[in-house]
Amino acid sequence: MSLGPYASFVVISYALVAAVVVILIVWITIDYRRHQERLGELEARGVVRRSGRGAADIR
Structure with a gap:
């Protein structure tokens, strides 16, 4: 499998993102x-x- 002339750039980019x-x-x-x-x-x-006090009842 050949990635072409930009193979190192692609591989390094994927490694950095990972x-x-x-x-x-x-x-x-x-x-x-x-x-x-x-x-x-x-x-x-x-x-x-605050949400544990029954915040729905306060309205």
Whole structure:
């Protein structure tokens, strides 16, 4: 299979895009876990979410 004269450019481009996608997935996973931990700390201190009070009933 021949990709032509631009094969190195195409392969490097796909590799960089794949690396960026992996980095974003890792970053989002770490951020999600950090936010879940922070929410757990706040709920342990007694802080409740506004949406948990029956926000639909307030209208």
